């Protein structure tokens with residue numbers, strides 16, 4: 001499934017510079033070194049963190065998108081950096097668990 | 109590649125909200141060299157963790173990345189406080205990160221273990237009060 005498909009399922013785009021990127025699996029976490037070490041390439045990464053370091057981690061760990069749970073969103077400067085670096089970011093009102101449940105259904 | 113390629117970076121110790129820039133640049137450079145995504149990912153992760161550690165724990169430093177046909181070598185050198193007990197620092201979960209950087213998502217105590225895990229060799233030279241040099245290699249053959 002591509003990242004942009006999520007827009008049809010209640011997720012909102014914060015910035016989608018690479019909308020056709022494929023999602024393979026999900027990782028949930030807010031501690032950056034755990035995400036670095038354990039998220040796999042192409043995973044959708046669900047988090048409630050929204051600082052600049054999230055963009056660097058998503059770039060380097062090569063996740064397919066960042067999904068901000070609980071209605072978290074990004075300050076403008078960080079959104080612009082994500083866009084420039086080609087990092088897809090979405091937001092949802094759902095808590096992380098419920099967002100993962102939706103993805104689980106879609107990724108079957 | 110006949111001659112080694114070398115990339116050098118000064119890592120600013122002031123600004124940890126936007127740290128990781130050297131690692132992001134290295135990732136770009138390695139991509140241009142046409143290295144495999146898996147190799148690039150391992151180098152990116154190891155270097156990022158080391159770069160962030162220099163910013164958070166040592167007030168910045170310098171990073172040198174050497175690429176040749178046999179390996180990629182990352183050398184991170186700082187003149188921070190040094191690491192008192194390396195064995196302890198290497199353990200998952202051990203962290204002395206202050207609260208202000210923990211609130212940004214750092215301080216899980218997973219950085220050094222990640223560096224070890226994603227590289228083929230890792231050497232820590234550290235002297236308390238003088239600084240730390242970490243040398244990591246990812247083999248290409």
Ligand SMILES: Nc1ncnc2c1ncn2[C@@H]1O[C@H](COP(=O)(O)OP(=O)(O)OP(=O)(O)O)[C@@H](O)[C@H]1O
Pocket residue numbers: 032033034157161162164165166186188189190191197198202203204205213214215216217218219220221240
């Ligand atoms: N360059 C360094 N200079 C001085 N101390 C360091 C350096 N790198 C690591 N340390 C020490 O080793 C500890 C463990 O480092 P590690 O990277 O594993 O965890 P962390 O940086 O505290 O948290 P995380 O990397 O998970 O965000 C640090 O908390 C710090 O005390």
Ligand SMILES: [Mg+2]
Pocket residue numbers: 033157160161215218219220
């Ligand atoms: Mg660390």
